[in-house]
Amino acid sequence: MKQQPEAFHPNSTAALADPVLRSNFRGAMEFLRNKRRTAFAGVNTEEGDFAALSRRGEAIKQRCLQQLPELLEQLEQNCTRNGIQVHWAETSQQANEIIESLIRARNGRKAVKGKSMVTEEIGLNEYLGDRGVDCIESDMGEFIVQLAGETPSHIIMPAIHKDAGQIASLFENNLEDTPYTEDVDQLIGIGRQQLRERFQHADVGITGVNFAVAETGTLCLVENEGNGRMCTTVPPLHIAVTGIEKVVAQLSDVPPLLSLLTRSATGQKITTYFNMISSPRKPGEQDGPEEVHLVLLDNGRSQAFADEELRKTLQCIRCGACMNHCPVYTRIGGHAYGTTYPGPIGKIVSPHLLGLDATKDLPTASSLCGACEEVCPVRIPIPKLLQRLRVESNHAGTAEGIVRGAGSGRKPLEALVWKAWAWACRHPAIYHRGASLAAHGRKLFRFLPSRWKTQRTMPQPAQITLHAALKNRQRRSATPCPQEKIS
Amino acid sequence: MAEAVRIYPPKPDKVYLFGTCLVDSFSPQTGLDAIALLEHHGIEVVFPQAQTCCGQPAYNSGYDGEARAVARSQMDLFPASWPIVILSGSCGGMMRKHYPALFDHAPEVVAFAERVFEFTEFLRHVVQPTFSDQGAATRVTLHTSCAGRRELGIHEHGLALLDQLQQVQLVPHDYQEECCGFGGTFSVKHADVSAAMAEDKTRNLVGAGVDEFVSTDWGCMLNLNTTLEYAQQPLRGRHLISFLAERIGVTQPLGKADSEKLFAEVAR
Ligand code: SF4
Numbered sequence: 059m060k061q062q063p064e065a066f067h068p069n070s071t072a073a074l075a076d077p078v079l080r081s082n083f084r085g086a087m088e089f090l091r092n093k094r095r096t097a098f099a100g101v102n103t104e105e106g107d108f109a110a111l112s113r114r115g116e117a118i119k120q121r122c123l124q125q126l127p128e129l130l131e132q133l134e135q136n137c138t139r140n141g142i143q144v145h146w147a148e149t150s151q152q153a154n155e156i157i158e159s160l161i162r163a164r165n166g167r168k169a170v171k172g173k174s175m176v177t178e179e180i181g182l183n184e185y186l187g188d189r190g191v192d193c194i195e196s197d198m199g200e201f202i203v204q205l206a207g208e209t210p211s212h213i214i215m216p217a218i219h220k221d222a223g224q225i226a227s228l229f230e231n232n233l234e235d236t237p238y239t240e241d242v243d244q245l246i247g248i249g250r251q252q253l254r255e256r257f258q259h260a261d262v263g264i265t266g267v268n269f270a271v272a273e274t275g276t277l278c279l280v281e282n283e284g285n286g287r288m289c290t291t292v293p294p295l296h297i298a299v300t301g302i303e304k305v306v307a308q309l310s311d312v313p314p315l316l317s318l319l320t321r322s323a324t325g326q327k328i329t330t331y332f333n334m335i336s337s338p339r340k341p342g343e344q345d346g347p348e349e350v351h352l353v354l355l356d357n358g359r360s361q362a363f364a365d366e367e368l369r370k371t372l373q374c375i376r377c378g379a380c381m382n383h384c385p386v387y388t389r390i391g392g393h394a395y396g397t398t399y400p401g402p403i404g405k406i407v408s409p410h411l412l413g414l415d416a417t418k419d420l421p422t423a424s425s426l427c428g429a430c431e432e433v434c435p436v437r438i439p440i441p442k443l444l445q446r447l448r449v450e451s452n453h454a455g456t457a458e459g460i461v462r463g464a465g466s467g468r469k470p471l472e473a474l475v476w477k478a479w480a481w482a483c484r485h486p487a488i489y490h491r492g493a494s495l496a497a498h499g500r501k502l503f504r505f506l507p508s509r510w511k512t513q514r515t516m517p518q519p520a521q522i523t524l525h526a527a528l529k530n531r532q533r534r535s536a537t538p539c540p541q542e543k544i545s
Numbered sequence: 546m547a548e549a550v551r552i553y554p555p556k557p558d559k560v561y562l563f564g565t566c567l568v569d570s571f572s573p574q575t576g577l578d579a580i581a582l583l584e585h586h587g588i589e590v591v592f593p594q595a596q597t598c599c600g601q602p603a604y605n606s607g608y609d610g611e612a613r614a615v616a617r618s619q620m621d622l623f624p625a626s627w628p629i630v631i632l633s634g635s636c637g638g639m640m641r642k643h644y645p646a647l648f649d650h651a652p653e654v655v656a657f658a659e660r661v662f663e664f665t666e667f668l669r670h671v672v673q674p675t676f677s678d679q680g681a682a683t684r685v686t687l688h689t690s691c692a693g694r695r696e697l698g699i700h701e702h703g704l705a706l707l708d709q710l711q712q713v714q715l716v717p718h719d720y721q722e723e724c725c726g727f728g729g730t731f732s733v734k735h736a737d738v739s740a741a742m743a744e745d746k747t748r749n750l751v752g753a754g755v756d757e758f759v760s761t762d763w764g765c766m767l768n769l770n771t772t773l774e775y776a777q778q779p780l781r782g783r784h785l786i787s788f789l790a791e792r793i794g795v796t797q798p799l800g801k802a803d804s805e806k807l808f809a810e811v812a813r
Contacts, residue, residue: 067735070735070737070738071737074737074738074741385723385724385726385742386735386738386742389738389741389742389745390738421607422730422731422734422735423731423734423735423738424728424731425691425724425726425727425728425729425731425732425739425742426605426691426692426728426731427691427695427723427724427728428691428692428695428696429691429695429722429723429724431695432695442646445604445605445607447607448605448606448607449607449608449609450607451607452606452607452608473608476603476606476608476611477611479602479603479611480600480603480608480611480612480614480615482597483597483598483600483615483618483619484597484614484615484618486594486595486596486597489597489598490597493566493569493570496570497570508733509733509736510732510733510736510771512736512737512740513740513743513744513772513775513776514740514743514768514771514772514774514775515771515774515775516771517571517767517770517771518571519570519571520570520571520572520573520574521799522573522799523569523570523573524564524568524569524573524575524576524577525564525569525594526573527573527576527577527799528576528577528592528594529594
């Protein structure tokens with residue numbers, strides 16, 4: 059995928075001006091929020107409520123991250139023992155090369171893909187397409203997005219930016235013998251028909267992974283459409299690609315995380331399919347792939363891992379709840395971010411994948427309202443991490459910036475203004491003199507040039523400050539008044 | 546995230562007031578009404594004149610060093626052990642939640658943060674007043690700042706206090722928990738996104754069909770009032786404190802002549 063987070067400003071402004079897009083997102087997010095709310099409202103007392111469940115999710119992910127290097131080694135050992143071949147990729151390029159060589163080794167030409175954001179992250183479709191391997195998306199949302207020549211706008215619902223009418227036209231114009239219909243069941247039927255044939259002739263199935271269990275060497279895949287099951291069982295070669303943060307220690311870590319994931323993402327207690335892949339086809343077995351490979355991708359994750367605070371970014375289980383509840387995402391949609399992962403999680407993870415220089419407008423694009431943190435099932439303190447990335451971007455903290463591209467957002471004038479402001483705040487006589495002057499010249503405020511004024515008037519200071527009013531009261535009153543009594 | 550349980554002290558004789566920079570410059574009346582309300586309930590208010598700003602603007606903009614320096618200078622101004630009552634949920638969140646983090650949870654900073662109370666929280670849980678409403682029948686809706694709501698859980702306090710006023714009909718508005726789009730420098734750095742949020746919020750406030758809206762944060766209200774003014778809507782918001790003070794008849798409006806005279810003095 060072509061990543062262009064540098065264009066966040068023009069892209070978000072354009073998105074805001076698109077009423078169809080705005081109403082599609084508002085409606086869809088509303089729907090997903092309600093589903094999630096109902097899903098957690100129904101949680102029984104034995105499991106605890108959302109607060110208890112999410113604490114548990116957080117604890118599991120933090121424990122696993124603490125022993126990440128060891129768990130990855132253990133995962134490799136146990137996968138290898140099971141007959142799953144493990145490959146390590148430090149960059150997107152390496153991951154793509156590994157995948158291509160695996161397909162080449164079997165003379166593959168046709169690939170089917172289950173929904174996988176990591177393969178979007180590395181730009182796999184394009185890479186393979188350029189090299190003569192046809193890569194077809196088999197998730198319905200991804201299929202629609204691919205047909206339209208677009209990228210996913212949401213990590214769980216890739217085509218959420220499209221309404222039924224837009225999908226109907228897309229199918230009518232791009233698929234043979236397809237009449238226009240806005241009937242959702244019919245549209246799904248049309249898509250299914252197309253995909254059936256692809257599965258039958260595919261040389262390779264490519265999927266992501268939701269949880270990779272170190273203890274048993276098992277790859278877990280969560281899905282609703284059965285396309286993941288098809289991708290991992292029908293073609294002779296299955297390649298799973300995932301980020302290194304998806305490893306969990308033991309099988310018992312999975313159920314609590316799975317429950318949080320499905321409830322948070324789609325409001326489901328459990329998805330229609332939950333696949334556990336533990337080996338290729340064994341001698342004497344009727345079906346299943348002949349080869350299974352796991353590609354473990356770093357792509358900047360180890361940079362986040364290296365810092366205790368930023369490491370929390372890697373707790374993410376990619377449920378999408380933070381974007382569903384984000385007031386910014388709800389209004390501009392996923393494409394405006396110009397990154398594979400949009401919304402709040404995208405703002406905190408993209409700087410590690412792409413560098414802060416390219417993504418410096420993302421951490422500032424938040425009012426820090428905290429709606430994301432409130433719903434995150436693994437309790438990632440997203441606003442705190444955004445604030446931290448702002449520090450990294452300004453390079454203004456005491457610590458040296460550790461994120462690639464740190465300091466790239468630094469504006470010398472802005473830095474100077476904050477320095478002067480902080481100095482004034484520590485020198486009350488100067489500060490209050492300034493505040494009085496502002497009160498004095500309050501009528502001039504509306505002439506100040508500011509982007510604030512695009513859809514707002516300029517606020518005017520009051521005639522006098524509270525400080526001055528209280529000083530006055532103190533001076534004229536015989537009775538004790540609020541005043542400074544401690545020297 | 547909102548704190549789980551807070552143990553409240555008994556009603557003290559004296560408190561410190563932290564007015565916040567926005568109240569200082571944009572609504573001194575809020576500060577005067579806060580003092581009037583506290584004094585009405587027998588609490589003496591001490592207002593250290595050297596106070597300026599809590600440091601949140603720098604903190605949110607990613608200037609930790611500057612924020613820390615400002616925070617340190619403010620903490621020095623409240624040496625006695627009295628509670629510190631603050632007239633904003635957002636600045637309250639800064640002092641209670643972010644000060645400790647800025648100083649690596651140093652014990653004296655944690656102790657300071659423990660003494661900080663957002664005004665409505667203090668009023669409801671420490672002062673525990675019984676109001677008798679003296680105003681005419683009116684309809685209002687409450688907007689709570691996000692920091693106030695999510696870091697301190699203060700929307701509950703505002704509602705509980707307003708609920709005591711017999712003549713006031715409290716009306717909910719759509720998407721109450723959604724951000725108004727202020728967010729400090731966000732409103733300038735990403736002015737279009739911020740304005741879109743403010744537009745939606747004001748539409749929902751107007752849609753509630755109220756006489757006015759109240760809030761505990763001047764940051765949100767400056768954003769919302771100026772958006773309403775731009776859109777030529779008559780609805781305006783004011784601080785919950787001023788609303789309460791007026792309803793129970795303790796407000797002392799800053800006289801125009803008074804302020805002009807003083808203003809001349811100050812400007813000299
Ligand atoms: S950050 Fe939290 S809410 Fe957002 S996708 Fe990840 S797990 Fe879900």
